[in-house]
Amino acid sequence: MSNVKAQNEFKTLARDGLWENNPALVQLLGLCPLLAVTGTITNALGLGLATLLVLVGSNITVSLVRDWVPNEIRIPVFVIVIATFVTFVELVMHAFTYGLFTALGIFIPLIVTNCAIIGRAEAYASKNPWHKAGFDGLVMGSGFALVLVLLGSIREIIGQGTLFDGAELLLGDWAAGLRVEIIQFDYPLLLAVLPPGAFIAMGMIIAVKNIIDRQRKERAAQKPVEKAQRVRVTSQ
């Protein structure tokens, strides 16, 4: 019985993180790196993975120490935890993915200021056991990373006509073959590459999400009778 309940809880968490309460599309948190680095898929994926790693790490740590942290100083403690993970990720990226490290530049340290991370620490991790907090970090981070990658691919196709340009910076030399040239431009379409293009593309993605949500709601509203019957049957 409790097993089923726990499973449902994880399912709700996953749906929240990836769709219903997506940090980038619904909560609109962490927009600064989101809009700034999504010029290419590679950059988006790099920052998405780094954020995911920090979010999982900080969520688990915050959850583990939550009983020892008095309420008054919880925010500074969360900031210390998050900053530690970010610096850790920064050092590791500096050592192992140097090209990407220089490409992402200031945005890796800026993960510290990504409100999505401290938001999850405060809203969820500080009130729940570590495995749930870790899972929450995983799905929230994935939701954020997916939006980054989606935005990165849209902008890369429209702006440069390629996909996975510079993937070898993130994944090693073998990934140089991943680069696909989709459209041949004489000049890159600057609007998509520059920040305004990021805002416009982001707005489109949110609009599409809202349309899908509304259609789902309408469909659900069309069959309330059937639902009510089923409830009566199971209650007997």
Add this chain to the structure above:
Amino acid sequence: MIVPAMRRNGLILAAFALVATGLLMFTQYLTADRIAAQQRNELMRTLSELIPSESYDNDLYGDCTEVTEPKVLGSKLAQPVYRARMNGQPVAVAVRTTAPDGYSGDIHLLVAIALNGSVLGVRVLEHRETPGLGDKIDVRRSNWILSFTNERVRGADDSRWQVRRDGGAFDQFSGATITPRAVINAIQRTVVWATEHQQSLFSAPRQCAGSAMVDEQEEQANE
């Protein structure tokens, strides 16, 4: 009443800070060698971009000397100077220099200067300038830095070595003037200094902490 609580909170906070610092120091210790190696590779790649490989025949990265010139090179630490030679004759130098007056912190540059005093090329090695504005000094973002290639400096008060807004010959970026100004000044200082001290730079003994390590590795590989 409030004092014990404050003391307790302070101690807890200090404990977290200590543990976090300890963990990061450990990580830094583990990754330091690897990061140094990556920076070395990057530097070697940049060097070969700036000085055409057919123009010299020595081990450019190994033929390195260190100079400490805080006023010119912008750093209190010893800065490496790499010397390119052909059949033992001087060809060019590449100087690592720093613009200390960037918009956010130091901008580290590598400036290659030919024997006749003209700039062979400049690259930004490291910077923290504003993304989208000041980071156009990076060759990956824009080709602004290439505009210095083959330029010459006529003395420390050469009026061409300024951004256009100040009456010079080089573009500023819209929204960012401090960054290009800092870079232009650093290049100008470095070129004037390197041309004046050409002889002593080429005759200085080999002594660089980083390149000594490479030499050892090469020797071990040869054995």
